Amino acid sequence: MHLNREVSILLVEDDDIDAEAVSRGLQQARVANPVVRARNGEEALAILRREDGASGIRPPYLVLLDLNMPVMNGIEFLGELRADPALTRAVVMVLTTSNADRDRLAAFDHHVAAYILKARAGAEFEAAIKLIGHYWRYVEFPD
Amino acid sequence: MAQTPPTRLAALVARAGPHRGHIALALVSIAICVTVMIGWKLGLETVVRLSPTLSPMQFNTALALALVGIGAIAGSLRYRLVAGVLAGAGAGIAALNLLEIATGVRLPLDELFHAHQFVEPGAIAGRMSPNSALAILLMGLTVFVPQIRLSGRPIRGAAIAAFMFSAAAIGAIAASVIGYLIGAAEVFGFVPETRMGVLTTIAATCLAVPICESMLAALLRRRRLPVAGLLAGFGLALGIVLASAHGAIREDAQNARRAQLDLELGYVARQLSGSIADRVLAMERMAQRWGRVGGLSEENWRADALRYASDYRMIQAVSWAGTDGILAWVEPLAGNEEAVGLDLFSFPDRRAVYERARDSGRTVATPVLDFVQGGRGFITMSPVYVRNGEFDGVMNAVFVLSEVVSAMPVSPVLGEAELLLADTTTEMIMWDQVQVLDGTFFVGIGQDAAAVLQPRQVIADLVLVLGLISGGLALLASAALLRSLAQNRQIAQTNRDLEQANSELDSFAYLASHDLKSPMRGIRQLADWLEQDMAANLSEEARRYLGLIHSRIGRLQDLLDALLEFSRVGRNAMVLQSVDVLEEVRRAVALQDLPETWTVDIRGDRLEARVDKNLLLVIVANLVRNAVKHHDREAGHLQVVLTCDVDDWTLAVIDDGPGIPREKQERVFEMFQTLKAKDVVEGSGMGLAIVSKAVARLDGDVHVESDPSAGRGSRFIVRCPLVVREADASQS
Numbered sequence: 001m002h003l004n005r006e007v008s009i010l011l012v013e014d015d016d017i018d019a020e021a022v023s024r025g026l027q028q029a030r031v032a033n034p035v036v037r038a039r040n041g042e043e044a045l046a047i048l049r050r051e052d053g054a055s056g057i058r059p060p061y062l063v064l065l066d067l068n069m070p071v072m073n074g075i076e077f078l079g080e081l082r083a084d085p086a087l088t089r090a091v092v093m094v095l096t097t098s099n100a101d102r103d104r105l106a107a108f109d110h111h112v113a114a115y116i117l118k119a120r121a122g123a124e125f126e127a128a129i130k131l132i133g134h135y136w137r138y139v140e141f142p143d
Numbered sequence: 144m145a146q147t148p149p150t151r152l153a154a155l156v157a158r159a160g161p162h163r164g165h166i167a168l169a170l171v172s173i174a175i176c177v178t179v180m181i182g183w184k185l186g187l188e189t190v191v192r193l194s195p196t197l198s199p200m201q202f203n204t205a206l207a208l209a210l211v212g213i214g215a216i217a218g219s220l221r222y223r224l225v226a227g228v229l230a231g232a233g234a235g236i237a238a239l240n241l242l243e244i245a246t247g248v249r250l251p252l253d254e255l256f257h258a259h260q261f262v263e264p265g266a267i268a269g270r271m272s273p274n275s276a277l278a279i280l281l282m283g284l285t286v287f288v289p290q291i292r293l294s295g296r297p298i299r300g301a302a303i304a305a306f307m308f309s310a311a312a313i314g315a316i317a318a319s320v321i322g323y324l325i326g327a328a329e330v331f332g333f334v335p336e337t338r339m340g341v342l343t344t345i346a347a348t349c350l351a352v353p354i355c356e357s358m359l360a361a362l363l364r365r366r367r368l369p370v371a372g373l374l375a376g377f378g379l380a381l382g383i384v385l386a387s388a389h390g391a392i393r394e395d396a397q398n399a400r401r402a403q404l405d406l407e408l409g410y411v412a413r414q415l416s417g418s419i420a421d422r423v424l425a426m427e428r429m430a431q432r433w434g435r436v437g438g439l440s441e442e443n444w445r446a447d448a449l450r451y452a453s454d455y456r457m458i459q460a461v462s463w464a465g466t467d468g469i470l471a472w473v474e475p476l477a478g479n480e481e482a483v484g485l486d487l488f489s490f491p492d493r494r495a496v497y498e499r500a501r502d503s504g505r506t507v508a509t510p511v512l513d514f515v516q517g518g519r520g521f522i523t524m525s526p527v528y529v530r531n532g533e534f535d536g537v538m539n540a541v542f543v544l545s546e547v548v549s550a551m552p553v554s555p556v557l558g559e560a561e562l563l564l565a566d567t568t569t570e571m572i573m574w575d576q577v578q579v580l581d582g583t584f585f586v587g588i589g590q591d592a593a594a595v596l597q598p599r600q601v602i603a604d605l606v607l608v609l610g611l612i613s614g615g616l617a618l619l620a621s622a623a624l625l626r627s628l629a630q631n632r633q634i635a636q637t638n639r640d641l642e643q644a645n646s647e648l649d650s651f652a653y654l655a656s657h658d659l660k661s662p663m664r665g666i667r668q669l670a671d672w673l674e675q676d677m678a679a680n681l682s683e684e685a686r687r688y689l690g691l692i693h694s695r696i697g698r699l700q701d702l703l704d705a706l707l708e709f710s711r712v713g714r715n716a717m718v719l720q721s722v723d724v725l726e727e728v729r730r731a732v733a734l735q736d737l738p739e740t741w742t743v744d745i746r747g748d749r750l751e752a753r754v755d756k757n758l759l760l761v762i763v764a765n766l767v768r769n770a771v772k773h774h775d776r777e778a779g780h781l782q783v784v785l786t787c788d789v790d791d792w793t794l795a796v797i798d799d800g801p802g803i804p805r806e807k808q809e810r811v812f813e814m815f816q817t818l819k820a821k822d823v824v825e826g827s828g829m830g831l832a833i834v835s836k837a838v839a840r841l842d843g844d845v846h847v848e849s850d851p852s853a854g855r856g857s858r859f860i861v862r863c864p865l866v867v868r869e870a871d872a873s874q875s
Binding site: 097 | 661
């Protein structure tokens with residue numbers, strides 16, 4: 001089995017508590033990968049492109065994306081991402097409260113790897129976090 | 144809304160946009176006017192009147208109409224000053240013309256701009272016909288009045304006044320159009336002998352229709368319809384058409400009467416000429432007999448003369464005067480005594496006739512004379528020659544005018560009037576010539592018989608009355624129509640406002656509940672983490688507090704969910720489809736997690752109704768949940784009964800709970816209303832409000848029947864139409 005190099009996680013989430021919830025979930029699932037946090041799409045792009053002294057992130061990475069965010073929302077971010085040849089292969093999982101059809105379709109139009117509702121708190125959320133933890137271990141990343 | 148005129152041609156065309164059709168028509172009108180003006184200057188008759196039998200469009204008419212037309216176009220492009228000045232000038236020309244017609248004063252206006260080459264008989268050169276002038280004045284005012292600004296604001300009611308002017312103009316033009324259409328333009332001119340020229344009619348129609356239409360459209364667009372002003376405009380137009388139709392029928396009847404009188408007078412005149420000629424012939428025969436025998440004996444002459452005088456009613460007397468001019472014999476004697484022995488030569492007029500008769504050898508008539516024996520009339524003198532050609536005297540017949548006239552055959556219309564016979568027409572209003580030998584007399588009717596020219600105007604009056612009645616009815620009908628239109632407009636506005644308010648409320652409820660959810664989830668998460676992380680170290684007290692936090696968060700969640708559901712009931716588009724309502728109700732009840740201790744009984748008519756499935760589910764679910772939530776015992780029984788009526792269906796949800804006091808029954812359908820303290824029953828207080836809203840969307844109503852003092856239980860009754868009005872619903 002080909003061993004993935006350790007995958008970094010870019011968490012794009014404006015709500016501190018939601019971000020905290022993801023971090024806690026990952027901790028509890030014993031996923032110790034490095035987590036980089038962005039508060040909106042723009043910050044996330046800056047990190048991915050290593051702009052303006054942003055700390056940057058090393059590939060391979062997995063983007064956990066919220067949709068409702070200020071400045072640049074998740075769908076807009078996806079649009080930018082897929083239009084950028086350097087970033088277009090990024091693996092993105094949407095983690096959102098929105099179960100509107102419009103958002104879901106828009107997300108899959110941009111080829112997201114998963115669309116997870118975080119409204120389902122508690123055990124279901126933990127299971128979702130575990131899925132993320134497993135995901136990078138068994139899925140081949142494009143680098 | 145202050146708008147300035149456009150400066151570029153493209154902007155001009157763009158601004159004309161909505162008025163393009165109107166402006167095109169007005170341009171046609173202006174083109175006709177300009178062509179006619181050029182036609183006058185070049186002296187082209189076909190251009191100014193099409194055919195010599197038609198009335199020309201006067202130069203002033205063309206000029207004034209063109210000014211008003213250009214003013215109207217300028218007005219629609221918001222060149223206010225140009226519009227006001229041009230339309231005012233056009234209206235001024237028309238107004239002066241009307242003044243001339245009304246007062247009979249001749250101003251130097253008529254041929255100020257052009258000396259007219261073609262004038263209709265009876266018309267004044269260059270003078271507009273009254274209805275042309277009236278129509279142009281009204282159209283000019285229509286364009287002029289709305290341009291006036293008093294301290295920067297239009298005059299109050301200017302638009303309504305303008306509409307009324309334009310409607311009146313339409314009336315005046317319509318009268319002329321009707322005249323041309325039925326081929327009787329000559330009687331549709333308000334004043335006899337003048338009428339709106341055919342080109343004027345066309346050009347004025349091309350201008351008045353767009354002007355009036357745009358005035359009307361502007362009034363109809365108003366939120367508050369000026370019903371009285373609109374009706375007054377319609378009434379004015381109708382009134383003018385009716386008045387001119389009435390005048391036209393009267394004039395037509397008068398023309399017909401005049402023609403009839405002409406005919407009858409001609410007949411009478413010919414008869415009279417013939418009869419008098421007969422008498423003269425008789426006299427000449429008598430003269431010839433005298434001549435043949437060389438003088439009759441007095442006895443024979445008197446017998447002859449008496450026979451003529453009595454046989455021919457017109458002849459008052461027959462007399463004989465010899466060469467000395469003395470009336471020797473007069474027959475009949477009675478009544479003519481004064482004439483006997485009269486010397487004709489002592490009267491120059493009689494002597495002249497005597498001599499003419501003697502010298503010409505032919506019978507000659509005197510002019511009208513006053514007879515010595517009384518009465519007026521004329522005398523014919525027939526010369527008598529004896530065998531050797533020697534003149535022997537004159538044979539006279541005395542015609543008294545009054546006798547002559549009364550001897551005439553009576554004709555149908557003239558019979559109503561007194562006929563006059565005279566050698567002048569000074570006292571006559573209509574006459575015809577009567578030829579008496581070489582003299583001319585006139586038979587006619589005098590001023591005091593003018594009534595005979597005015598036929599009874601039953602038909603004209605009938606048309607007027609019927610027109611007024613039907614016009615009045617039409618106005619009443621349009622008043623009712625306009626009122627209901629005004630009312631509908633108000634209702635529509637209110638509805639729009641309400642819908643706006645409702646949808647704003649729904650959006651607000653949606654956004655508020657949606658955005659409140661996220662911080663609420665955060666709080667719950669934090670409470671969870673506290674509980675997890677501190678599990679071992681938490682005091683009993685702290686644990687209880689955390690429990691309370693959880694329960695409040697749960698209620699907040701319920702409230703937000705309910706609010707979301709409430710807003711969704713109003714926001715989502717309805718999808719109406721035919722469904723088996725009983726089946727849908729069963730399914731909706733089955734979806735509810737009823738406690739096991741509960742029993743449910745669903746029965747009723749199977750029926751098909753057009754409803755929105757989601758709304759039906761919302762209604763049933765909330766009613767069932769409501770019944771369970773507010774029940775005061777462990778076990779309960781729920782009855783759901785569906786019944787069908789002619790055009791609506793009724794769903795009754797009957798529980799055996801504690802019931803609802805009568806005074807609180809109204810309130811249960813309001814938002815956030817629960818009848819118990821919040822901690823006792825965990826309810827949002829939204830369930831029945833949601834039911835009420837959903838039912839209202841299905842055009843139905845819901846009420847509760849309960850009387851706790853008489854027995855347990857409440858009945859929630861929903862009644863909806865079998866077919867929901869589909870005004871705002873999308874079809875499935």
